[in-house]
């Protein structure tokens with residue numbers, strides 16, 4: 040089956056799972072309470088569905104299977120992970136560089152401002168955010184630049200939460216959210232002045248496919264900027280340890296197929312873009328590495344608040360969270376499968392840190408690309 044071609048049964052099953060599982064929990068602003076308000080049986084089914092994608096071995100054939108099912112894989116993943124992300128990290132579902140003494144929230148916002156600056160977003164522009172999560176970057180960039188952002192996302196639960204936050208923050212006239220598949224973007228060609236994607240297009244079954252869609256909806260002369268998740272040039276596909284890290288990241292982060300950096304660069308060019316700039320920002324000699332909160336490196340902590348936030352993200356903090364969730368599951372206060380999901384995310388985090396430390400993986404391969412004027 041061609042990437043982007045979806046099985047109707049997957050779409051229907053996803054829609055009924057979402058309705059049954061989330062109920063009205065998207066309206067609850069506190070993510071931890073949202074997590075407790077899921078339907079237990081539906082949550083268990085979605086957890087099992089997600090884990091089923093990983094029953095096959097670490098082969099390219101198995102990846103082809105996951106690529107064909109990317110939509111249910113990614114939707115299952117975010118149906119399970121969204122509340123945990125918000126609770127344990129922030130409403131910005133991405134990594135960032137850190138300046139010395141900078142808090143996580145400051146650094147996340149700065150990373151978003153940097154991309155907006157690199158693609159030259161100006162006041163009043165119409166901008167597309169591809170894979171917008173619960174919309175924190177869209178709200179930040181709209182506020183920072185005065186542009187109007189449309190967030191595209193295929194996860195209904197995230198869309199509902201994104202709309203709720205925009206309304207609450209009085210930004211509903213500046214940002215809007217549309218449910219849709221980034222492999223088949225449902226906007227006319229030449230619709231947007233600029234497009235950005237922050238750590239989202241890695242979920243696509245084909246980078247060229249998603250970049251082609253972005254190219255189509257971007258106005259001639261417009262700029263696309265992306266922070267891509269890729270394996271770096273140091274990654275050796277014949278090395279079993281490297282392959283295990285790649286698979287661990289894919290499984291822990293809802294990714295059907297993560298590709299090497301060179302492939303991403305070829306894909307954006309093949310999609311019709313002229314690449315103006317490309318750089319792995321993780322390769323800069325920063326004093327504080329991007330993975331420090333997950334690695335629990337206490338040398339970089341500057342305040343009590345930093346300590347409290349980072350403690351929760353370390354292996355010990357993650358195990359403590361898993362234990363709490365298991366206890367809540369036992370007394371039926373948390374839906375079945377919550378602790379298992381937290382465990383999967385935690386294993387993924389260990390692989391992200393291992394990949395980051397070894398320089399095999401980057402979540403911030405920056406590409407700035409233009410659509411020609413003609």
Ligand SMILES: CC(C)=CCC[C@@H](C)[C@H]1CC[C@H]2C3=C(CC[C@]12C)[C@@]1(C)CC[C@H](O)C[C@@H]1CC3
Nearest residue numbers: 123124127128132133238292360381384385388
């Ligand atoms: C999946 C993609 C493409 C991007 C998301 C990047 C990050 C925001 C996440 C990657 C690993 C995540 C983990 C958590 C929060 C969000 C991430 C950092 C937790 C800390 C959430 C709380 C859980 O108990 C443990 C998670 C570990 C992984």
